[in-house]
Amino acid sequence: MTGSGYPAQYREFFARYAKGEYWEAHEVLEELWQTERHNDFYHGLIQVAAIMHQAQRGKVGGMRKLAASALRYLAPYRPQHMGVDVDRVVAWLEDLLVRLPCDVKRVPPERLADYGVTKLPLPRL
Structure with missing residues (x-):
């Protein structure tokens, strides 16, 4: 399936994520997920964006919590x-x-690099 075959909000999620607009990416995909609450794949991607949003604030605890739940949502896919x-x-x-x-x-957010934390590259759809 080409990128144009995906829902508009799904494509916008990746565009915003690529720009570093993690909160906005989270919000746009959450709109789609609200119409498909059974879709754990969307839920996991929302949490990936939330991890990056937490990283911008240096919130290590939140990042760990979200990573554990995103892993559960995404692994089956x-x-x-x-x-x-x-x-x-x-x-x-x-x-x-x-x-x-x-x-x-x-x-401090700049200290995350001390732990080897990097941005997850996601595709551009």
């Missing part, structure tokens, strides 16, 4: 789903859970 390399997303989430300390709630 491996290896690929709707243009997304879910295996890659799952590996990134698992890596976050290893790298982010359990005993730290918040750090």
Whole structure:
């Protein structure tokens, strides 16, 4: 399926995510998810955007919590789903859970690099 075959909000999610507009990406996909509450794939991607939003604020505890739940939502969609390399997303989430300390709630955002935290690259649809 080409990118044009996906719902507009789904495509907009990836466009906003690519621009670093994580909260906006979260919000636009949440609108679609509200009409398809059973769709755990959308829910997991919403949480990925929320992780990046938390990263902008240095909220390590929130990032860990969201990574654990996003992993549960997305793992069943491996290896690929709707243009997304879910295996890659799952590996990134698992890596976050290893790298982010359990005993730290918040750090200055620029310190996240000390833990090896990187932005998850998502496709442009």
